[in-house]
Amino acid sequence: MSEQAIDTATDTRSTGVRAMLKEFWHYFSENRGAVIGLWFFIGVCLVALLADLIAPHGATMQYRDALLTPPVWQDGGDWRFLLGTDAVGRDMLSRLIYGSRYSLFVGCIVVTVAMAVGVTIGLIAGFIGGAVDTLIMRLMDIILSFPSLLLALVLVAILGPSLTNAMVAIAIVQQPHYVRLTRAAVLGERNKDYVTAAKVAGVRPLRLMFYTILPNCMAPLIVQAALSFSTAILDAAALGFLGMGAQPPTPEWGTMLAEAREFILRAWWVVTLPGLAILLTVLAINLMGDGLRDALDPKLKRS
């Protein structure tokens, strides 16, 4: 085959990708909420990356002269601590800034692990079928019979409370969703002509699974990834709140809330702000998720 032919082949492909992205952005940007969510999410990512530069104080730095200082705009506020301090005199703003790292980290790791494991298992189930498929799907049914947070809680009780174990537990709880989605998509694709053609051409099973079939199943998986990113953040915060996630003095938002509980009637800011951070981050990701769904999956209907 001449080199020129290969060049043209790659060319069409790159414009294809560009056209796809352009089309994607066209539909995605139609959804105003999704764009706002995206910008907010990028903002949170920047804050997490630049935490060392923008945080005015260290996350565990205690100012013994300024316990439970209210935010600046309230009586008794101090310009050193824009959003006030907590019960042991740590700056709320700095802790919130550093906390974004934990939440994003949890989201990224959980989604990556759950997706990688879930997609592989789902591909195997859908591709091999038969007894393997039945066994895998029954296993997933078992995991799904437990309320997710409860199962995560019990897994952490077994593994010992820490942020890492919380992430492992949440990833285990979430991967059945990927397995089900992937399997369903594979079953839909498996008998299509292009797959048969690839088989006839002698494509090996692994390549067939990951290279031929998988890309055509991506749309629902990406939407699920956004959804499980936000669920992971919520669940990790909930575990932290129950004392089963990140341990104090880690500035994880859920853990901060747990520490603040006894002050709810005295110092509103130590309770309100970490929760608001969780809510806004999760909301931004869910807004993005809605936009992704509209843009990637026309079958799921605009609504």
Place this chain on the structure above:
Amino acid sequence: MFQFLIRRIGLIIPTFIGVTIAAFAFIRVLPGDPVLLMAGERGVTPERHAALMKQFGFDRPIYEQYFDYFFSALGGDLGNSLVTKKPVWDEFFTLFPATLELSVCAIIFAVLVGVPAGIFAATRRGSWPDQTIMGTALVGYSMPIFWWGLLLIILFSGTLGWTPVSGRISLLYFFKPVTGFMLIDSLLSGQKGAFSSALSHLILPTIVLGTIPLAVVARQTRSAMLEVLSEDYVRTARAKGLSPVRVVGVHALRNAMIPVITTIGLQVGVLLAGAILTETIFSWPGIGKWMVDSIFRRDYPSVQGGLLMIAVIVMTVNLIVDLLYGLVNPRIRHTR
């Protein structure tokens, strides 16, 4: 239908067995052997240890232990709590009504607000009320409910002083539980003020637990309604000159409700997970708080039993939802 029933029930049996294996495995995968776990920090002499291992049957082959566990669980014997020494089964069913009452109220709240909100949004698609309702629903869906509960406590219990902070009823009232539902029991007791006390204790937890189901129901109602509204028979109904209220409220609503009812049924897992957080915040004496307390107290038989019972409840409700769905929608029955 019969075939569908058999097939669906056939599916649940391996899942049930799997769930018992998971619950059984739970105590075994913990570091240390079960007797050491139960002895806790006090420790135990080697002789006593061996005797206890024998007494509880931990020295027998693992599969024998499992079969023992399986059949006693079938007979309602989930072992005894390490803390109260009472049967886990009894503990569970003493506390379960509290969780059931809270969950039922949360679902009623979610449906009463969510369905009308969804219908309203669907009939005004794209307008600002629609966008406001759906925006609010997404906020509700994204809500960390443990924080939401604390906020409501700050506002309604702290600042306004309208509602109590924790528990199911004021300590001033005492009566024997009849149904286990505080609202009904307080009415039956005939004590003045008991019902309103129970109600005021219930309001905030209901809102907190109902928030996520409410958001899901509103979103689902809206999209189901939109789909149905574009169908031919609705156009026909409109063309016949029926009033919009009748078209939407009677003709469209009936079909739109099918997926919504499924969604409501599938919320049971969400509710039980939410109950863990809600009950912890409001010190609500239900199984959610009991599970968390048991985990912290290292009361492993209780955790194990609770885990199994909750999974069985979720499985049963999902089965009922599936069967109902098959009943109302023939297309589901005949696939596969």
